[in-house]
Amino acid sequence: MTTRTSAIEVAGLRKAYGGREVVAGIDLSIPAGTVYALLGPNGAGKTTTVRVLSTLLHADAGEVRVAGYDVRREADQVRASIGVTGQFSAVDELLTGRENLRLMADLGHLGRCGAQSVVGRLLERFGLVEAADRRVATYSGGMKRRLDLAMTLVPGPRLIFLDEPTTGLDPRSRRDLWGTVRELVADGVTVFLTTQYLEEADQLADRMGVLDGGRLVAEGTAAELKRLVPGGRVELQAADEETVAELARQLPQAIPNRGALTVTLPHDGSLTTLRRLLDMIDGLGMTDGADRTDGASCVHGASGVYGADGVDGVGRTDGIKTGAVTGLAVHTPDLDDVFLALTGRSTTDERASEEVPV
Numbered sequence: 001m002t003t004r005t006s007a008i009e010v011a012g013l014r015k016a017y018g019g020r021e022v023v024a025g026i027d028l029s030i031p032a033g034t035v036y037a038l039l040g041p042n043g044a045g046k047t048t049t050v051r052v053l054s055t056l057l058h059a060d061a062g063e064v065r066v067a068g069y070d071v072r073r074e075a076d077q078v079r080a081s082i083g084v085t086g087q088f089s090a091v092d093e094l095l096t097g098r099e100n101l102r103l104m105a106d107l108g109h110l111g112r113c114g115a116q117s118v119v120g121r122l123l124e125r126f127g128l129v130e131a132a133d134r135r136v137a138t139y140s141g142g143m144k145r146r147l148d149l150a151m152t153l154v155p156g157p158r159l160i161f162l163d164e165p166t167t168g169l170d171p172r173s174r175r176d177l178w179g180t181v182r183e184l185v186a187d188g189v190t191v192f193l194t195t196q197y198l199e200e201a202d203q204l205a206d207r208m209g210v211l212d213g214g215r216l217v218a219e220g221t222a223a224e225l226k227r228l229v230p231g232g233r234v235e236l237q238a239a240d241e242e243t244v245a246e247l248a249r250q251l252p253q254a255i256p257n258r259g260a261l262t263v264t265l266p267h268d269g270s271l272t273t274l275r276r277l278l279d280m281i282d283g284l285g286m287t288d289g290a291d292r293t294d295g296a297s298c299v300h301g302a303s304g305v306y307g308a309d310g311v312d313g314v315g316r317t318d319g320i321k322t323g324a325v326t327g328l329a330v331h332t333p334d335l336d337d338v339f340l341a342l343t344g345r346s347t348t349d350e351r352a353s354e355e356v357p358v
């Protein structure tokens with residue numbers, strides 16, 4: 001087992017403006033090579049945190065180490081190790097894409113050959129080869145954002161800060177950028193991302209923190225955060241009313257719906273509980289030795305169905321016959337539910353959904 005080095009270590013970070021604390025004691029520990037998303041409503045303190053971590057702003061208190069260096073005492077080393085893409089693009093619209101990249105390479109003293117090869121590689125990677133010699137003023141929003149990110153990558157940073165990287169982009173451009181971020185991560189780059197888009201965090205982040213009023217009110221993987229809020233459930237689809245009645249009798253806490261031929265059970269989102277439920281259903285059929293479709297795949301989301309072939313072969317004890325349970329859907333709270341529960345606010349973004357493999 002390899003030990004992962006830490007890319008970002010923050011302890012007790014505080015920052016106030018005019019006596020009002022906007023970052024009120026944050027602790028973070030982010031392993032290298034991972035994606036961390038800082039979520040939060042407007043004014044939560046996300047940008048302030050990024051500015052401190054990227055040496056652009058001094059904290060009032062706290063210890064912050066980035067790429068192994070102290071942001072205050074070793075700011076130059078931190079700057080040499082990171083890339084920052086802010087909410088507002090750093091590209092020069094009067095220059096071409098190639099010229100913008102070349103400028104970054106010159107600032108980084110890459111030398112003529114080095115610059116040429118880096119610029120060429122980045123233009124290719126970001127799908128900007130054809131547009132390379134056009135003025136950036138003619139680029140679409142998505143192209144500008146890709147160029148901005150490409151410019152950040154010219155010096156080859158191992159850690160990048162993306163402050164709301166897809167704000168204002170259309171869904172397709174957003175997905176394209178997510179693809180690019182995933183490629184960077186596959187190359188071992190650490191990504192610290194702030195976003196108001198829950199789906200973005202869900203798609204990209206290994207772990208995320210929810211910031212509200214300058215405090216981290218929750219931290220974990222998307223699945224862990226979703227487990228924090230109640231509302232998860234499993235819905236069994238039955239073949240007929242008798243099965244509904246029998247399932248409701250056999251399974252604790254089951255709520256039958258005879259009209260829809262379903263039985264709903266509370267579910268905490270964990271695989272262990274789901275497995276226990278499946279075993280219970282399986283157990284109902286043990287007396288006549290009916291076979292169960294083992295390894296049935298679980299596909300779910302807001303309305304996904306578990307076991308497209310049916311959780312077949314659920315046999316019978318008292319009235320449950322083979323094949324009487326025809327499907328199983330797992331509903332977990334989405335990140336929007338989590339966000340609402342934790343911050344008292346919803347987001348305007350599309351709702352996120354998660355697939356839980358069994």
Ligand SMILES: Nc1ncnc2c1ncn2[C@@H]1O[C@H](COP(=O)(O)OP(=O)(O)OP(=O)(O)O)[C@@H](O)[C@H]1O
Nearest residue numbers: 017018022040041042043044045046047048049196
């Ligand atoms: N230079 C400043 N002077 C005074 N107040 C500031 C300054 N910069 C930020 N603030 C305030 O600090 C709070 C946190 O701002 P910050 O930009 O960090 O939030 P955010 O979570 O990034 O929000 P957004 O999503 O809107 O960018 C806000 O209330 C903001 O008005």
